[in-house]
Amino acid sequence: MKLNDLVAKAASISAGEWVLLLVAYAVLYQLSLSVYRVTLHPLAKIPGPFLNKISGWTHVFWAISGKRHLYLTWAHAKYGPIVRNGPNELSFTTDTALRSIYLPKNANVQKAKMYLTMDAATGSQSTHSTIDRMEHAARRRVLSHAFSESAVRSAEQFVNQNLETLFRIIREKSKESGDSGWARADMGKLMNWYSFDVMGTLAFGRKFDCLESDEHRIVPSLLLSGSRFTHSLCHMPIAWVFNRIVASPLMKVIGGKPARDNVKYYEYADKQLRERIEEENSLDEKSQIARKDSTHYLLHAKDPETGRGFSYSELHADASLLIAAGSDTVSTTLAAAIFYLTRNPRALEEATREVRAAFASPEEVRGGPVLNGCKYMVACIDEALRIAPAVPSDLPREVLPGGMDIDGYHIPAGTTVGVGAFAIHHSEKYYPEPYKFMPERWIPAEKEGEWPSAEDVRMAHAAHCPFSIGIRGCLGKNMAMMELKITLARLLLEFDMRLPAKFGENEPEGGGKDEEWGRDRKDEYQLTDWFICDRSGPVVELKPV
Template sequence: MKFAELAGPVFGILLGLLVARVSVSNAVQRFNPHVTQCVLVYSYRLLLHPLHRYPGPFLAKITDWYSAYHAIRMNLHFTTYADHAKYGPVIRQGPNKLVFSSVQAAHDVLQNERLFKSRAYLVTQVNPTIFNLFNVIDTRLHRTKRRIIGQGISEKAMRRFEPVMHEQVQVFLAQLARASKDSSPLDMSEKCSHLGLDISGEIGFGHGFELQTSEKNRWMPSGISTSNRRLNVYVQFPALRYIGWEKLLLPVILPKVMRFHRMVRDKIRARLKEDTHSRPDLLSSIHDYKDPDTGSSMSKRELWSEATFLIPAGGDTTASLLAASFFYLSHYPKTYQRLATEIRERFSSAEEIRGGVKLAGCAYLHAFITETLRISPPSNTTLWRDLPADAATNPVIIDGHVIPPGTRIGVNLYCMHRNPTYFPDPRSHRPERWIREESGVSDEQWKIMHDAFIPFSLGPRNCAGKAVAWAEVPLVLAKTLWYFDFWRAGEDGERLDGGDVFYMLDQLGSRHTGPVMKFRLRDGVGEELVG
């Protein structure tokens, strides 16, 4: 292991000693009891711990600083992938953590009703008494919240919301048209982020953030990214949240976080002053809804908590998927040509392109988006679960492994989707693999490939915003391909993850730049965009 890779975890170990108030000078003078305690703890984790036989990096076996360090660098998904390649399908990524990379394990973990979403996610709470869909641990409370929130982000809700979505997409297309006049290059990560967050704001509050048309709130993507990066570190090493070290970073982190929270608060207050059903947004959808099992509805404080999660999560998911889509279209000319032909032959005008059977019937578009979700999922993180209280007497078995009580178990999306056992030639973007007659695989391989495809997770804790992504992304791509020809302007701001793969960093969601592209309106179309 290179020194640079050791530096962070070693620093973490030293910080752990400082947290324990170990005096180095005293340790030199006498055998300090705190040093003795650390030696005993680390020795136990290496030699006697119930997980000691599981393979993994040496530092990961003794401290959670291993994963926290790589989360700080936002490369934990790359590290996890490399560790699986080196150590096998089950790795020890912390003193009490196992990560799996098999299809059987994914279903055993994510569809297991006995397992709970890890308590590590509680570090994302803004208020210790208020939970949202992301950090609620109690399964019954989650079920209630999911049913209530689902009223506002379901497929049915998206059909009602579609006219508003079209308005924001038209703004996006108009900006591409203006840039096409002088062939101005555009960073599509930036443009897609502005579009995604504006649509997410409309879904949540009935008002976008005007990121596409004004510079006033364009600090938001950076602020959300900073917050997500920080929270991802805490999820990997929850103790860091409570030792007070973050006070050193408050001048940098807190202003951005508080600025976003104040904006959400002000948006909710402004929306509550309007007629409840004046807009087809989240408030309108859930205001009169009571859960049929519990009779519960959502309080204003809960709505605020949900909004602080759903809006950045929804905006980030669609922005990442769209940016990755433009990347692959610009790097795979045959894919671009086939998809452009499908859209331009299927629709006689841009006005025809809207949600429904005709757009859903674009088989290659669906295959293209599916393949983009596989190779570049909007979240490349590990999905963590905790064992039930009765794990000692009623063992939990994951892919044939009896899991010791107290173990945190997870499945990494990035690693699942890059596994050549499930996806032949996994680093190539091949939409054809999702078209049965063109896939070239056996029925057994076809099934296992679908079982391994989990970009929105699985089971009752799967992504609540899946319907939003599938409503927005096909619409944006189809309209852009109908109006424009486009191509790469260069590699500025881009990095390749080995081969022609979109470079995405992990921070609960994703951080990325590019592709940098130029657009040109097709002959005879788009006058309404530049008028």
């Protein structure tokens, strides 16, 4: 058939017939691709849910629902320590995989492309989301000054200042309660506001007074709602399409309230950054010395080779990161610790006894060997970080050309790999009775043959990754641990705590209520996974000592 005849034949096909042909082609292509993915694909023999093997869109459902951490935990319980959870994605729950993927400086991986969507609203990438390893290393070196040992020590005074405000509010509630002296408080909300105030002081040189004022209280809600939006967007196979329009008027319409909240959150971070820059410039003009908070180091950072500082969009992305990372882990962990301690009276009694034996007054509670020597209290923090990690899902990495070996499997280039904190933290291989709050699992038994042995504790630490590990691990880990230790120690020193005898109809208990898998345990603090965590409660009662 001649070319002219083919053209004439094509021209004779109606529009409806063209649509049918295109649909048939799309169906045939997808069927062929699906058959390839479950038979001939390099990952075909690795177990996992069937739908996940043929499509990446299942992730979008789990991301939108806030249950991705539960899905990963369920999948590993059913299929084992390595699960194919996408056409080109693998999830692991072994300490060896954790070290292979995240620990080595020369690991043949980079951050997955989903990170390009996280801070797209700023027009740049934060230190956390930047994919280029050299750029990340340079930016991390700059920020590391804000989290040095001396910076952590100097930050203790700001933690204590905000604690005084928090405890004054609880004591006022205690006086209002009458003769009993027991104050009823939603510690989830209070920990949110408290950690946000501490973050403002450490990141921008001023607290936001969330504990005492409504002005900034909307921001934690904006952060959660915006994180829900970007978390869902990140897991779409076509996320790259939206990167340039995340903050556009169009996205505000099609993305609904979460998209608008995401923009509002970044606008808030932009406002804080601009005010901080104005303050820094004003001090420079007056030859006054500014307090060296995190933003100070960002503003004065220079690349040692090129002399280039951060662009404004890069500063904006990191300011947004500091607000989120500086408040979420602490508030989630403290709320979880309080939830579990008030539901485990023996653990609460032991932690309280230990702290009150170590310190005679609040002024004595500071970083150092005495605080670190409160081994049971520190174990309570480690257990809260295990059982309710603030970032519960995996931090995905893309395997680079040449591939890599993980747990005896050769993983080809282009595969996304990861270890979810919630999933590995609930693996019975490392944590017997993983859904039980047992601080004892972090302290070796004194008698030989009793649980836990030194090897049991070593295994628990090997799989413990609430701050991730390696060169991409949380830069603010030491700052967060200082804040967690001082806050919990002072809370146990200055207050008795207990679970209310009865909850009001609308009071958040914090535990599971639904019958679905993962939401059915009343004594488990429930997390909603939108990269960072949403949660409610716990409501408890406190009484000044």
